[in-house]
Amino acid sequence: DIQMTQSPSSLSTSIGDRVTITCRASQHISDYLNWYQQKPGKAPRLLIYAASRLQSGVPSRFSGSRSGTDFTLTISSLQPEDFATYYCQQSYNTRGLTFGGGTKVEVK
Amino acid sequence: QVQLQESGPGLVKPSGTLSLTCAVSGGSISSTNWWSWVRQSPGKGLEWIGDIFHSGTPNYNPSLGSRVTISVDKSKNQFSLQLTSVTAADTAVYYCASLEYSSTSGLSYFAYWGQGTLVTVSS
Numbered sequence: 001d002i003q004m005t006q007s008p009s010s011l012s013t014s015i016g017d018r019v020t021i022t023c024r025a026s027q028h029i030s031d032y033l034n035w036y037q038q039k040p041g042k043a044p045r046l047l048i049y050a051a052s053r054l055q056s057g058v059p060s061r062f063s064g065s066r067s068g069t070d071f072t073l074t075i076s077s078l079q080p081e082d083f084a085t086y087y088c089q090q091s092y093n094t095r096g097l098t099f100g101g102g103t104k105v106e107v108k
Numbered sequence: 109q110v111q112l113q114e115s116g117p118g119l120v121k122p123s124g125t126l127s128l129t130c131a132v133s134g135g136s137i138s139s140t141n142w143w144s145w146v147r148q149s150p151g152k153g154l155e156w157i158g159d160i161f162h163s164g165t166p167n168y169n170p171s172l173g174s175r176v177t178i179s180v181d182k183s184k185n186q187f188s189l190q191l192t193s194v195t196a197a198d199t200a201v202y203y204c205a206s207l208e209y210s211s212t213s214g215l216s217y218f219a220y221w222g223q224g225t226l227v228t229v230s231s
Contacts, residue, residue: 001170032214032216034218042223043205043223043224044203044221050213050215050217055219089154091217094167094216096167097207099153101153102154
């Protein structure tokens with residue numbers, strides 16, 4: 001299985017802050033990396049696919065990037081509705097899809 | 109757009125079989141999507157259970173071994189999950205989701221999700 005390691009597991013931040021979440025793959029996965037946002041009691045929502053492509057309808061303050069096997073989700077200016085848990089997911093191995101452990105973004 | 113709705117018992121006895129169905133609307137189950145199940149134990153992260161193409165070819169999470177079966181019913185535009193020999197560790201919110209897949213790029217992602225259904229394993 002391809003292991004996805006997210007960091008940090010949680011972070012406290014304020015409205016307007018720049019937020020960066022990292023996801024590291026245990027092996028090469030090219031750009032086959034997706035990011036999701038999940039709010040309590042709700043299903044995950046796709047934000048970014050193929051490492052850096054913004055899903056339709058997602059605000060442009062969200063962006064994704066890749067450096068080797070390290071992937072980053074950035075929120076340029078945190079809004080109140082962005083407090084949530086974020087997950088990365090690799091789709092390189094389609095017979096063994098795996099998610100990161102999640103990063104909870106909380107209010108400071 | 110595709111909408112997904114899970115249904116099934118919310119309580120299953122230990123050693124029993126968990127059975128869920130996902131109704132697909134707004135699209136055909138015979139599309140290029142793969143139809144997936146993902147679960148989330150209380151307070152935990154997301155775990156892919158498996159998926160299936162409309163032709164009936166499934167993929168399963170190796171960690172669940174032979175306990176899991178996913179099937180498609182094209183006549184009803186729905187797909188189903190069976191998980192046998194359940195224990196308390198199988199208590200989770202179970203989501204069905206559509207995995208959009210491009211054969212040209214190889215890209216895939218979970219584009220649409222059901223609302224999720226809590227299944228508790230308890231006597």
